[in-house]
Amino acid sequence: MAEKYIARSKAIAARMLGGEMMVMSAVDSTFFTLNEVASTIWRAADGRTPLSEIVAGKVCQEFDVDQEQAQRGADRFVNELSQHGILLVSDHPLIDSSPSAERP
Amino acid sequence: MSLLAEMNQKALDLGLPISVHLDVTYRCNERCVHCYLDHDDHGEMTTAEIIDVLEQLADAGVFFLSLSGGEVLMRRDFFEIVERARQLLFNVKVKTNGVMIGEKEAARLRQLGVEQVQISVYSHRPEVHDAITKLPGSLKRTIRAIRFLKSQGLKVTLANVLMTGNFSDQPGVIALAKELGVAYTLDPTITPKMDGDRSILALRIPGSELKQVFRNQELVGNVEEFCAPPPAPDEDVMDEFPCSAGHTACYISPYGDVFPCVQFPLPSGNVRQQKFLDIWNHSPQLNEVRSIHARDLPTCSTCSHVGTCTRCPGLAYMEGNMRGPSTADCEKSFQRTGIPSANMLARSRAVSAGPLIQIQPLANPLQNQLLAGDDSLLTA
Numbered sequence: 001m002a003e004k005y006i007a008r009s010k011a012i013a014a015r016m017l018g019g020e021m022m023v024m025s026a027v028d029s030t031f032f033t034l035n036e037v038a039s040t041i042w043r044a045a046d047g048r049t050p051l052s053e054i055v056a057g058k059v060c061q062e063f064d065v066d067q068e069q070a071q072r073g074a075d076r077f078v079n080e081l082s083q084h085g086i087l088l089v090s091d092h093p094l095i096d097s098s099p100s101a102e103r104p
Numbered sequence: 105m106s107l108l109a110e111m112n113q114k115a116l117d118l119g120l121p122i123s124v125h126l127d128v129t130y131r132c133n134e135r136c137v138h139c140y141l142d143h144d145d146h147g148e149m150t151t152a153e154i155i156d157v158l159e160q161l162a163d164a165g166v167f168f169l170s171l172s173g174g175e176v177l178m179r180r181d182f183f184e185i186v187e188r189a190r191q192l193l194f195n196v197k198v199k200t201n202g203v204m205i206g207e208k209e210a211a212r213l214r215q216l217g218v219e220q221v222q223i224s225v226y227s228h229r230p231e232v233h234d235a236i237t238k239l240p241g242s243l244k245r246t247i248r249a250i251r252f253l254k255s256q257g258l259k260v261t262l263a264n265v266l267m268t269g270n271f272s273d274q275p276g277v278i279a280l281a282k283e284l285g286v287a288y289t290l291d292p293t294i295t296p297k298m299d300g301d302r303s304i305l306a307l308r309i310p311g312s313e314l315k316q317v318f319r320n321q322e323l324v325g326n327v328e329e330f331c332a333p334p335p336a337p338d339e340d341v342m343d344e345f346p347c348s349a350g351h352t353a354c355y356i357s358p359y360g361d362v363f364p365c366v367q368f369p370l371p372s373g374n375v376r377q378q379k380f381l382d383i384w385n386h387s388p389q390l391n392e393v394r395s396i397h398a399r400d401l402p403t404c405s406t407c408s409h410v411g412t413c414t415r416c417p418g419l420a421y422m423e424g425n426m427r428g429p430s431t432a433d434c435e436k437s438f439q440r441t442g443i444p445s446a447n448m449l450a451r452s453r454a455v456s457a458g459p460l461i462q463i464q465p466l467a468n469p470l471q472n473q474l475l476a477g478d479d480s481l482l483t484a
Contacts, residue, residue: 016165020114029259
């Protein structure tokens with residue numbers, strides 16, 4: 001199966017609020033809150049690290065979860081956010097796609 | 105509860121500022137008859153100062169940022185400010201009159217990821233709109249800007265301030281919003297000038313016209329529900345705060361002054377002298393505002409409208425007491441439901457307990473009854 005690379009869109013607003021990440025699309029105003037696991041994937045979405053590596057290296061390490069289960073959850077999460085243009089997904093690295101100076 | 109409402113509640117519980125309204129300038133190319141601002145520049149924050157404030161706001165957890173004025177595009181560095189705000193991942197809303205927005209500016213706002221643009225339109229007729237803005241040709245330029253913004257796919261809201269001079273044009277403005285494919289919002293609130301001058305309050309629409317607004321299904325949805333008498337307030341209502349001002353939101357002027365809200369001119373600190381978070385966390389003024397629950401309002405806590413009134417503590421403050429009633433909101437509650445507020449009843453009793461012989465101008469029968477303290481017809 002092809003690798004997935006994910007990057008945060010520039011057309012979003014985001015901020016941490018009490019341990020949860022608030023994310024809103026500037027395109028269609030869709031609003032999400034991300035729990036700790038989703039926030040970890042979000043922060044690691046630099047366009048260069050494959051999703052499988054984010055799951056293995058971050059999610060499984062930090063949350064003591066089975067890799068297969070974590071990968072399924074990550075795929076669902078990426079799929080939903082990409083439908084709203086909040087995450088960009090590609091089968092090759094995405095260069096210069098994530099906001100550069102965020103302080104979420 | 106919606107997700108946004110949940111986040112607001114969470115910010116309230118954590119004591120975090122989730123929304124900030126930042127006026128980047130008071131300068132303006134229009135001279136609207138109802139405007140509460142002084143348009144001279146008394147020493148606006150520099151680009152570097154504003155960017156420093158934005159960074160502090162991001163660190164403090166602010167998510168929603170409204171950039172307004174004056175006219176925001178009177179600042180040559182406006183796009184630089186927006187660019188930095190977007191890099192810091194704020195949800196940015198821009199309030200403007202649109203006069204200086206051409207194709208290029210609209211494209212830039214879109215490229216920067218501004219979530220929403222709010223544009224003031226007072227009438228669909230140039231002779232009315234331009235008479236209010238005192239800028240000939242302004243309606244034409246504003247409508248052109250809306251079309252540019254829409255063509256970029258930006259979300260645009262047309263804001264219609266209602267006053268005596270444009271009330272009858274309100275259906276025309278709604279039709280214009282529909283034709284342009286943009287959202288419409290109206291505001292019947294005229295506030296005193298920032299220097300305390302109350303003369304512009306004469307522009308407020310009278311109660312009878314307010315009543316018409318509240319019975320317009322297109323504006324309020326279910327009229328019967330919207331205009332229903334207020335339910336009896338319970339203990340939870342008495343523990344509530346009046347609004348988000350100072351609790352999860354605040355206002356910063358072009359000079360760095362911090363206030364609970366743009367409509368609540370209680371000086372609470374200045375970001376040129378203190379860090380924003382120091383002001384937010386420790387300002388005695390903001391802490392005083394936060395200490396006030398509905399039960400602490402001497403008149404309003406006894407009012408049947410206490411749980412449903414849109415009472416603005418800023419307008420009350422401008423009337424002399426932040427714990428007192430806001431008479432403009434008493435009027436709204438009354439015109440909406442037909443039930444006078446506790447403040448109105450107290451004032452009518454004061455009038456009826458006045459001198460034995462009074463000479464009053466002839467008013468309509470309902471008004472006479474209210475002045476006499478007999479509200480039986482009004483509550484029927």
